[in-house]
Amino acid sequence: xxxxxxxxxxxxxxxxxxxxxxxxxxxxxxxxxxxxxxxxxxxxxxxxxxxxxxxxxxxxxxxxxxxxxxxxxxxxxxxxxxxxxxxxxxxxxxxxxxxxxxxxxxxxxxxxxxxxxxxxxxxxxxxxxxxxxxxxxxxxxxxxxxxxxxxxxxxxxxxxxxxxxxxxxxxxxxxxxxxxxxxxxxxxxxxxxxxxxxxxxxxxxxxxxxxxxxxxxxxxxxxxxxxxxxxxxxxxxxxxxxxxxxxxxxxxxxxxxxxxxxxxxxxxxxxxxxxxxxxxxxxxxxxxxxxxxxxxxxxxxxxxxxxxxxxxxxxxxxxxxxxxxxxxxxxxxxxxxxxxxxxxx
Amino acid sequence: xxxxxxxxxxxxxxxxxxxxxxxxxxxxxxxxxxxxxxxxxxxxxxxxxxxxxxxxxxxxxxxxxxxxxxxxxxxxxxxxxxxxxxxxxxxxxxxxxxxxxxxxxxxxxxxxxxxxxxxxxxxxxxxxxxxxxxxxxxxxxxxxxxxxxxxxxxxxxxxxxxxxxxxxxxxxxxxxxxxxxxxxxxxxxxxxxxxxxxxxxxxxxxxxxxxxxxxxxxxxxxxxxxxxxxxxxxxxxxxxxxxxxxxxxxxxxxxxxxxxxxxxxxxxxxxxxxxxxxxxxxxxxxxxxxxxxxxxxxxxxxxxxxxxxxxxxxxxxxxxxxxxxxxxxxxxxxxxxxxxxxxxx
Numbered sequence: 001x002x003x004x005x006x007x008x009x010x011x012x013x014x015x016x017x018x019x020x021x022x023x024x025x026x027x028x029x030x031x032x033x034x035x036x037x038x039x040x041x042x043x044x045x046x047x048x049x050x051x052x053x054x055x056x057x058x059x060x061x062x063x064x065x066x067x068x069x070x071x072x073x074x075x076x077x078x079x080x081x082x083x084x085x086x087x088x089x090x091x092x093x094x095x096x097x098x099x100x101x102x103x104x105x106x107x108x109x110x111x112x113x114x115x116x117x118x119x120x121x122x123x124x125x126x127x128x129x130x131x132x133x134x135x136x137x138x139x140x141x142x143x144x145x146x147x148x149x150x151x152x153x154x155x156x157x158x159x160x161x162x163x164x165x166x167x168x169x170x171x172x173x174x175x176x177x178x179x180x181x182x183x184x185x186x187x188x189x190x191x192x193x194x195x196x197x198x199x200x201x202x203x204x205x206x207x208x209x210x211x212x213x214x215x216x217x218x219x220x221x222x223x224x225x226x227x228x229x230x231x232x233x234x235x236x237x238x239x240x241x242x243x244x245x246x247x248x249x250x251x252x253x254x255x256x257x258x259x260x261x262x263x264x265x266x267x268x269x270x271x272x273x274x275x276x277x278x279x280x281x282x283x284x285x286x287x288x289x290x291x292x293x294x295x296x297x298x299x300x301x302x303x304x305x306x307x308x309x310x311x312x313x314x315x316x317x318x319x320x321x322x323x324x325x326x327x328x329x330x331x332x333x334x335x336x337x338x339x340x341x342x343x344x345x
Numbered sequence: 346x347x348x349x350x351x352x353x354x355x356x357x358x359x360x361x362x363x364x365x366x367x368x369x370x371x372x373x374x375x376x377x378x379x380x381x382x383x384x385x386x387x388x389x390x391x392x393x394x395x396x397x398x399x400x401x402x403x404x405x406x407x408x409x410x411x412x413x414x415x416x417x418x419x420x421x422x423x424x425x426x427x428x429x430x431x432x433x434x435x436x437x438x439x440x441x442x443x444x445x446x447x448x449x450x451x452x453x454x455x456x457x458x459x460x461x462x463x464x465x466x467x468x469x470x471x472x473x474x475x476x477x478x479x480x481x482x483x484x485x486x487x488x489x490x491x492x493x494x495x496x497x498x499x500x501x502x503x504x505x506x507x508x509x510x511x512x513x514x515x516x517x518x519x520x521x522x523x524x525x526x527x528x529x530x531x532x533x534x535x536x537x538x539x540x541x542x543x544x545x546x547x548x549x550x551x552x553x554x555x556x557x558x559x560x561x562x563x564x565x566x567x568x569x570x571x572x573x574x575x576x577x578x579x580x581x582x583x584x585x586x587x588x589x590x591x592x593x594x595x596x597x598x599x600x601x602x603x604x605x606x607x608x609x610x611x612x613x614x615x616x617x618x619x620x621x622x623x624x625x626x627x628x629x630x631x632x633x634x635x636x637x638x639x640x641x642x643x644x645x646x647x648x649x650x651x652x653x654x655x656x657x658x659x660x661x662x663x664x665x666x667x668x669x670x671x672x673x674x675x676x677x678x679x680x681x682x683x684x685x686x687x688x689x690x
Contacts, residue, residue, distance in 0.1 A: 100525060144498065144656050145601040153489065156501045158520075158603055165521040169514050175503075176510040180445060256490040258503055311489050 001026040001036045002081050006064060006114065007089035008041025011196055012130075014048050015240050016086060017041060021054055023244065028083060028126060029184065030250035042067055042077045043089070064089050065105060068113035075117035084126045084247055087114055092203035093134055093163035093299065100162055107166035115173055119182035126184040128247045129174050131259050133191050133232055134164040137302040151304040153260050153311050160302040161204075175257040186246050187259035191234040191307070194272075195330040197337055204299040208233060211269070212276050212327060215287035218339035224293030227270025230305020234262060234319065235326040237333075242317050249315060260311040263319035265326075268305075275323040279331070281343045346371040346381045347426050351409060351459065352434035353386025356541055357475075359393050360585050361431060362386060366399055368589065373428060373471060374529065375595035387412055387422045388434070409434050410450060413458035420462035429471045429592055432459055437548035438479055438508035438644065445507055452511035460518055464527035471529040473592045474519045476604050478536050478577060479509040482647040496577075496649040498605050498656050505647040506549075520602040531591050532604035536579040536652070539617075540675040542682055549644040553578060556614070557621050557672060560632035563684035569638030572615025575650020579607060579664065580671040582678075587662050594660060605656040608664035610671075613650075620668040624676070626688045 003020060007013040017039050020026065025033030040058050041047045047059035060067060060076060067077040074080060089110065096103030111129070118125050137160025138147040148155050159165045171187045178185035196209040207224055208231060214221030234242075242262050246254075277285040309317070320326055331338055348365060352358040362384050365371065370378030385403050386392045392404035405412060405421060412422040419425055434455065441448030456474070463470050482505025483492040493500050504510045516532045523530035541554040552569055553576060559566030579587075587607050591599075622630040654662070665671055676683055 139601060142601045144659070145603060154501055156499055156603075158601070159517070160524065162521050162525070165517050169517050172504070172510050172514050172517075176507050179505070180507070256484060256487045256503070258490060258501075314489070 001028065001034045001083050002038045002040070002079075003036060003084045003086070004040045004042060004078060004082050005086045005088060006042045006077065008039075009043035009045040009047050009059070010088065011198060012193065012236070012239065013041065013043065013086070013088045014051060015236060016088070016243055017051055017057065019240050019244055021056060026084065027248040030248060030253065040079065064110050065113060068110060068117055070117070070120070075120070078114065078117040078121065080121065082118075082121060082125050084128070085114070085118060086128045086243065086247065087111065088130050090130075091163070092201055093161050094202040094204045094206070096163040096166065097161060097299070103162045103166055107163065108169055111170040111173060115177045115183065119177060124181060124184055126186065126247060127174065128186045128188065128243060129170055130243070131167045131171050131187050131189045132164065133189055133261070133303060133307065134161055135159050135168040135171070135189060136304045137161065137164055138304055139302070148304070149306065151261065151307045153258070153309070161299060171259040178257045184251065185257060186249065186254060188242065188246055189259050189261050190239060191232045191262050191264045193236055193239050194233045195326060196236065197330070197334045204296050207296065208272075211288050212272065212330065213337065215276065215284040216280060216331065216338050216340050218287070220287050220289050222289045222291050223269060223273070224291060224296040225269055225300050226292070227268060227273065227290075229269045229300060230266065231269060231272070232264035232266050232305055232307040234264060235329055237329060238263070238320050242312065245315060245317060253315060255311065261307055261309040263309045263312050263317050264307040265320045265323065266306055267323055272323050275327055278324055279327045279342075280340060284340055346373065346379045346428050347383045347385070347424075348381060348429045348431070349385045349387060349423060349427050350431045350433060351387045351422065353384075354388035354390040354392050354404070355433065356543060357538065357581065357584065358386065358388065358431070358433045359396060360581060361433070361588055362396055362402065364585050364589055366401060371429065372593040375593060375598065385424065409455050410458060413455060413462055415462070415465070420465065423459065423462035423466065425466065427463075427466060427470050429473070430459070430463060431473045431588065431592065432456065433475050435475075435512075436508070437546055438506050439547040439549045439551070441508040441511065442506060442549075442644070448507045448511055452508065453514055456515045456518060460522045460528065464522060469526060469529055471531065471592060472519065473588060474515055474530065474532045475588070476512045476516050476532050476534045477509065478534055478606070478648060478652065479506055480504050480513040480516070480534060481649045482506065482509055483649055485646070493649070494651065496606065496652045498603070498654070506644060516604040523602045529596065530602060531594065531599060533587065533591055534604050534606045535584060536577050536607050536609045538581055538584050539578045540671060541581065542675070542679045549641050552641065553617075556633050557617065557675065558682065560621065560629040561625060561676065561683050561685050563632070565632050565634050567634045567636050568614060568618070569636060569641040570614055570645050571637070572613060572618065572635075574614045574645060575611065576614060576617070577609035577611050577650055577652040579609060580674055582674060583608070583665050587657065590660060590662060598660060600656065606652055606654040608654045608657050608662050609652040610665045610668065611651055612668050617668050620672055623669055624672045624687075625685060629685055
């Protein structure tokens with residue numbers, strides 16, 4: 001098995017690579033597991049040191065659109081012999097709102113080029129495309145387009161951000177490339193991933209991690225929305241487990257070529273803060289700045305809170321049990337990032 | 346008012362141009378009518394003689410993608426001062442199934458280039474995009490994606506042809522360009538247009554016209570599907586009336602940025618044949634060849650029959666009353682194409 005991960009040096013990409021490499025084998029289309037021979041991490045940044053030290057890992061550093069352009073030796077990012085592609089690379093929502101052309105290039109043109117390169121292999125590789133909850137844009141002022149009470153796998157997405165539009169277009173391209181037999185497509189809509197370690201990024205959803213991560217590091221974390229804001233989220237570990245499983249589904253298990261909603265823990269920002277307090281004490285919640293930001297609030301308000309994931313559950317995927325567990329997992333997995341004195345367990 | 350029509354020398358494009366020119370004025374965003382100063386017909390073919398003879402008409406002949414590429418004097422197909430664009434040009438469904446790259450270029454890349462050129466004007470032109478009923482692809486073998494009983498403006502499209510995918514992606518691009526304020530977008534899903542005059546084209550739906558047009562010309566016409574096949578159709582005249590009205594809707598009337606379903610007359614192929622018989626006699630229906638074609642049948646079976654058009658009806662658009670009326674209209678509008686001796690009225 002030769003696996004490519006775009007965005008492979010990022011947080012999710014690197015964690016996915018580690019999980020796949022630890023697993024050692026990969027069941028293509030639910031066949032018997034074959035050993036993973038190579039994992040190619042394509043990213044603007046080099047692979048983290050632990051991954052670079054694995055003999056099976058190769059790092060390809062550069063602009064994704066450049067690396068997807070066919071050259072004399074084929075397409076650098078999708079080499080001959082590629083069996084599986086996890087396409088995680090993307091410009092995030094805040095960036096795409098600020099710079100329309102950046103989003104069209106990094107999300108739409110890159111996805112088209114990636115699918116074209118996969119088709120050119122002629123071997124029907126499996127492609128896992130990470131779409132997003134952000135395809136669902138709730139509209140609150142149009143009687144002809146009432147916001148649905150619950151989002152299911154069959155709900156009409158009406159994206160209200162360029163990022164959401166580009167992801168939804170990616171789902172359509174994936175479906176048609178699959179129908180034509182060019183690839184074996186698996187489009188999944190990731191929930192908001194929380195708690196992400198590291199630094200804030202340009203995503204409008206960045207605060208869903210920052211409001212927990214920053215207080216645990218002893219610094220102030222902003223929450224730009226009100227406590228009653230609903231959020232459909234998943235922990236990093238649960239998100240990666242889903243991606244690993246879905247890459248190995250058979251065509252029959254997978255079913256329709258449309259995207260599926262990954263399992264979501266539906267909670268509120270206020271309950272997230274409470275869970276942080278339960279695990280890390282009042283000192284942690286005191287570090288949350290409830291500072292409204294109208295730009296962020298408007299984007300987040302257009303994202304649905306109540307999400308159902310019937311197809312994902314049919315594949316055996318489950319949501320995280322509660323946010324307290326997610327906070328405890330974050331603390332256990334990122335001891336170096338915890339500066340706040342925690343209450344004794 | 347300066348109006349551009351892509352596909353402007355085609356059947357629908359030319360008829361749209363004639364109707365607009367006869368109307369003389371155009372109500373942009375429902376403002377007071379302004380005189381139509383120019384109509385630019387962009388097509389691979391030159392404008393029909395009657396249109397070319399109108400001093401307000403200019404014909405731009407060539408490959409649409411070439412004509413949408415920015416040159417030293419701007420984009421030829423979208424000149425400075427363009428107020429309204431009707432984007433009708435497209436490769437049709439059968440062609441796009443046979444040649445994937447052709448569809449991606451003619452439908453997806455051309456639509457992207459057109460929207461980009463409209464944005465570059467910096468004047469927020471009105472763009473009417475003719476999407477299609479073909480975005481709705483019914484799937485009959487996937488329990489997770491049951492075919493809906495009725496298609497509404499809110500039904501999730503799951504296209505089962507490349508043409509349908511490309512049109513649905515066009516709708517998404519239209520929505521985001523509108524949201525960003527680059528254009529005033531109006532995406533409409535045309536029903537199957539019947540009866541089209543002229544020759545068969547590469548569309549899988551071509552027979553919906555040919556099975557009436559050919560017998561009326563005294564030659565055999567093929568019907569590749571069974572009589573009980575449902576079809577949601579509209580006459581040429583009704584289709585054009587809808588496009589003329591929709592180009593002049595205000596933003597408030599238009600409502601959501603999603604596409605709307607044009608009004609449909611829901612009937613069956615068998616009832617279409619009966620209506621032909623009622624108007625043109627047994628001699629006409631005897632000329633229909635009921636010859637099943639598995640390729641066509643498979644595509645048509647994935648198109649929905651029962652279609653509702655709440656938003657279009659809210660704009661005052663109505664469906665054709667019955668297929669008999671459509672056949673009579675065709676005969677009246679195309680006397681030169683009727684060779685069969687018709688029963689006395």
